[in-house]
Amino acid sequence: MTALPRDEPVLRVLPLPKDLNAAGDVFGGWILSHIDLAGVVPAVRRARGRVVTLAVNGCTFRAPIFKSDLVSFYARLVREGTTSMTVEVEVYCERDPQSPFIVKVADASLTYVAIDDSGRKRPLPPQ
Numbered sequence: 001m002t003a004l005p006r007d008e009p010v011l012r013v014l015p016l017p018k019d020l021n022a023a024g025d026v027f028g029g030w031i032l033s034h035i036d037l038a039g040v041v042p043a044v045r046r047a048r049g050r051v052v053t054l055a056v057n058g059c060t061f062r063a064p065i066f067k068s069d070l071v072s073f074y075a076r077l078v079r080e081g082t083t084s085m086t087v088e089v090e091v092y093c094e095r096d097p098q099s100p101f102i103v104k105v106a107d108a109s110l111t112y113v114a115i116d117d118s119g120r121k122r123p124l125p126p127q
């Protein structure tokens with residue numbers, strides 16, 4: 001039986017009908033954009049300011065998200081360089097409110113870069 005991670009999610013959302021694809025599942029682009037929104041949270045906290053998404057290093061959709069699934073995004077910083085940070089994001093669904101169970105639906109790795117007001121990269125501040 002899959003359980004939710006112990007950490008707090010950085011994002012929790014119920015997809016709308018407009019987020020469904022022709023088959024009635026949640027559109028992959030919606031999932032990916034929310035993964036990016038979730039991943040930016042630990043990056044902005046660490047950078048203490050603006051960041052941009054430099055790369056989606058990888059993303060695996062492990063199971064479909066159905067309408068009525070409550071979707072939770074967990075994000076944590078796993079590497080920091082001079083200006084860049086790697087964040088891992090995991091996505092889980094709470095399915096079937098009558099008899100709830102958890103499904104892990106996706107995981108991803110993204111790289112963010114800290115930028116200044118002019119949009120140029122800047123070193124991460126000391127911890």
Ligand SMILES: CC(C)(COP(=O)(O)OP(=O)(O)OC[C@H]1O[C@@H](n2cnc3c(N)ncnc32)[C@H](O)[C@@H]1OP(=O)(O)O)[C@@H](O)C(=O)NCCC(=O)NCCS
Nearest residue numbers: 052053054055080081082083084085111113115119120121
């Ligand atoms: C992000 C940006 C400011 C980087 O500027 P840059 O001068 O080209 O930066 P660099 O090539 O020197 O790389 C900066 C850091 O990213 C790392 N990096 C570069 N390419 C990478 C890649 N493909 N994957 C992972 N890390 C990468 C570098 O190693 C460096 O890390 P470090 O400083 O921690 O050692 C610039 O590329 C940019 O503005 N990109 C557009 C971002 C964007 O519009 N995103 C979408 C909307 S948020």
